[in-house]
Amino acid sequence: xxxxxxxxxxxxxxxxxxxxxxxxxxxxxxxxxxxxxxxxxxxxxxxxxxxxxxxxxxxxxxxxxxxxxxxxxxxxxxxxxxxxxxxxxxxxxxxxxxxxxxxxxxxxxxxxxxxxxxxxxxxxxxxxxxxxxxxxxxxxxxxxxxxxxxxxxxxxxxxxxxxxxxxxxxxxxxxxxxxxxxxxxxxxxxxxxxxxxxxxxxxxxxxxxxxxxxxxxxxxxxxxxxxxxxxxxxxxxxxxxxxxxxxxxxxxxxxxxxxxxxxxxxxxxxxxxxxxxxxxxxxxxxxxxxxxxxxxxxxxxxxxxxxxxxxxxxxxxxxxxxxxxxxxxxxx
Amino acid sequence: xxxxxxxxxxxxxxxxxxxxxxxxxxxxxxxxxxxxxxxxxxxxxxxxxxxxxxxxxxxxxxxxxxxxxxxxxxxxxxxxxxxxxxxxxxxxxxxxxxxxxxxxxxxxxxxxxxxxxxxxxxxxxxxxxxxxxxxxxxxxxxxxxxxxxxxxxxxxxxxxxxxxxxxxxxxxxxxxxxxxxxxxxxxxxxxxxxxxxxxxxxxxxxxxxxxxxxxxxxxxxxxxxxxxxxxxxxxxxxxxxxxxxxxxxxxxxxxxxxxxxxxxxxxxxxxxxx
Numbered sequence: 001x002x003x004x005x006x007x008x009x010x011x012x013x014x015x016x017x018x019x020x021x022x023x024x025x026x027x028x029x030x031x032x033x034x035x036x037x038x039x040x041x042x043x044x045x046x047x048x049x050x051x052x053x054x055x056x057x058x059x060x061x062x063x064x065x066x067x068x069x070x071x072x073x074x075x076x077x078x079x080x081x082x083x084x085x086x087x088x089x090x091x092x093x094x095x096x097x098x099x100x101x102x103x104x105x106x107x108x109x110x111x112x113x114x115x116x117x118x119x120x121x122x123x124x125x126x127x128x129x130x131x132x133x134x135x136x137x138x139x140x141x142x143x144x145x146x147x148x149x150x151x152x153x154x155x156x157x158x159x160x161x162x163x164x165x166x167x168x169x170x171x172x173x174x175x176x177x178x179x180x181x182x183x184x185x186x187x188x189x190x191x192x193x194x195x196x197x198x199x200x201x202x203x204x205x206x207x208x209x210x211x212x213x214x215x216x217x218x219x220x221x222x223x224x225x226x227x228x229x230x231x232x233x234x235x236x237x238x239x240x241x242x243x244x245x246x247x248x249x250x251x252x253x254x255x256x257x258x259x260x261x262x263x264x265x266x267x268x269x270x271x272x273x274x275x276x277x278x279x280x281x282x283x284x285x286x287x288x289x290x291x292x293x294x295x296x297x298x299x300x301x302x303x304x305x306x307x308x309x310x311x312x313x314x315x316x317x318x319x320x321x322x323x324x325x326x327x328x329x330x331x332x
Numbered sequence: 333x334x335x336x337x338x339x340x341x342x343x344x345x346x347x348x349x350x351x352x353x354x355x356x357x358x359x360x361x362x363x364x365x366x367x368x369x370x371x372x373x374x375x376x377x378x379x380x381x382x383x384x385x386x387x388x389x390x391x392x393x394x395x396x397x398x399x400x401x402x403x404x405x406x407x408x409x410x411x412x413x414x415x416x417x418x419x420x421x422x423x424x425x426x427x428x429x430x431x432x433x434x435x436x437x438x439x440x441x442x443x444x445x446x447x448x449x450x451x452x453x454x455x456x457x458x459x460x461x462x463x464x465x466x467x468x469x470x471x472x473x474x475x476x477x478x479x480x481x482x483x484x485x486x487x488x489x490x491x492x493x494x495x496x497x498x499x500x501x502x503x504x505x506x507x508x509x510x511x512x513x514x515x516x517x518x519x520x521x522x523x524x525x526x527x528x529x530x531x532x533x534x535x536x537x538x539x540x541x542x543x544x545x546x547x548x549x550x551x552x553x554x555x556x557x558x559x560x561x562x563x564x565x566x567x568x569x570x571x572x573x574x575x576x577x578x579x580x581x582x583x584x585x586x587x588x589x590x591x592x593x594x595x596x597x598x599x600x601x602x603x604x605x606x
Contacts, residue, residue, distance in 0.1 A: 067566040092568050147549060149563040189466045190549040192562070204448040206466065320567060329551045
């Protein structure tokens with residue numbers, strides 16, 4: 001008798017769970033420095049969804065190097081959405097049929113709800129007087145940047161340096177190549193990821209300047225205090241657009257397309273934009289940008305689109321085996 | 333084939349083949365199969381690239397050197413742990429295994445923190461003009477760290493079974509201490525030393541997690557071969573990565589076969605001279 005009662009109450013409990021609306025789980029596979037950002041976004045989105053539609057949403061996160069994360073998804077990690085460091089990694093998923101080839105035009109602003117750029121982190125007082133890219137190739141200056149072959153952030157940094165040299169008076173491809181060759185001569189350590197490079201620079205005290213995501217640099221400055229490191233904004237840098245996308249195939253299998261799309265669209269709302277700005281990503285919304293104007297100084301940027309074409313071309317020309325990075329790295 | 337007295341040979345062999353096949357050979361076969369996708373042109377380019385050569389040289393020469401260091405250091409440590417009784421011996425003995433227990437990334441970060449120019453040890457080496465972290469020396473340090481327990485652990489049982497009587501006999505026959513060590517003790521230990529050397533070497537060749545933090549990873553100078561594999565994976569170049577892995581595997585296989593041959597030789601020689 002007791003057993004039946006217990007069984008009944010368990011059934012009731014299960015039913016009441018259903019009555020409140022189904023609980024859904026999304027998996028967001030992202031890159032390394034977005035941990036803090038998505039922690040806040042997920043909480044805000046779950047509350048927003050519950051208020052509008054009822055039902056609980058749990059969003060699980062996976063973080064790691066952008067390329068490695070894309071590979072995990074290719075190998076079967078069931079991501080409903082991917083939020084990676086560069087479009088090429090999502091292109092790779094599209095090439096293998098996990099989502100539509102036109103994924104980047106499905107959401108506004110090249111599917112990048114927030115942007116960032118590459119800035120310099122230097123030691124307190126800027127002892128080597130580093131003001132712009134041209135100071136990085138001076139003899140005796142040590143530059144820390146991760147390896148562009150293994151780090152998305154480093155690829156943006158490489159292209160920023162290239163674009164700077166290209167856009168100088170009399171700039172051309174040959175001059176740009178010579179510039180990055182000299183730059184990489186000054187690199188004593190090539191870490192595999194952005195966070196490791198930050199650690200090498202900050203904790204190990206190696207190098208005079210770190211090429212860094214703006215959001216990483218601001219985060220480092222906040223955690224270390226303004227006395228430890230300073231941020232230098234170069235005359236020109238790249239508009240880094242980390243893209244987001246619904247992984248069609250997985251979302252269809254999980255029946256989560258609608259929620260996954262709503263989740264990404266939430267990033268474009270004022271609330272989402274403000275959370276991005278709070279975590280040092282430059283928001284697209286003018287309103288959020290104005291609110292956080294103090295932390296984002298004006299910077300002259302160029303995009304992949306206006307300088308390089310698209311990421312597939314960039315990857316092939318610069319970072320594939322035998323590409324320009326291989327040609328300018330030491331010993332080749 | 334000689335059948336043993338105990339039954340169950342067929343079952344035993346079947347089990348060994350099935351288990352090894354599933355756990356070792358199947359993944360390796362998948363690797364070779366993946367590597368097959370690389371064209372002849374790309375393979376040739378991969379093999380003839382000076383960068384590949386430099387990385388392979390660093391990985392194998394570094395592993396060889398670190399295994400040599402471990403043989404000497406491991407012999408000393410094993411000897412002291414087996415031959416002497418002192419307070420704290422068990423703690424020291426347990427500490428030998430720590431490099432196995434530690435996640436390799438943690439080991440790499442800890443070693444880098446120690447040997448970086450501003451680290452505990454690095455700051456004293458800096459005035460001498462010696463830098464360990466972010467140079468090939470750092471690679472050697474990390475490889476030595478992860479391979480250390482192998483030599484001690486393969487040596488210990490042999491040292492324990494060493495008969496004191498033999499040493500005493502050598503002594504009464506007029507051998508000096510050096511002679512006793514060189515002509516009596518060392519030959520007995522050689523097979524175990526070689527096994528330890530081979531294990532430490534194999535571990536160091538494939539080591540990625542700890543080395544990557546301390547190496548500096550500059551092409552042609554401090555870039556290890558496993559990093560080249562990871563770089564290829566980052567470009568979704570599975571075939572290239574697998575081809576590189578097969579090349580490493582081939583080298584390792586030849587090395588290990590050679591070492592096991594050497595070991596058998598030394599064991600046979602010892603039997604003959606006993």
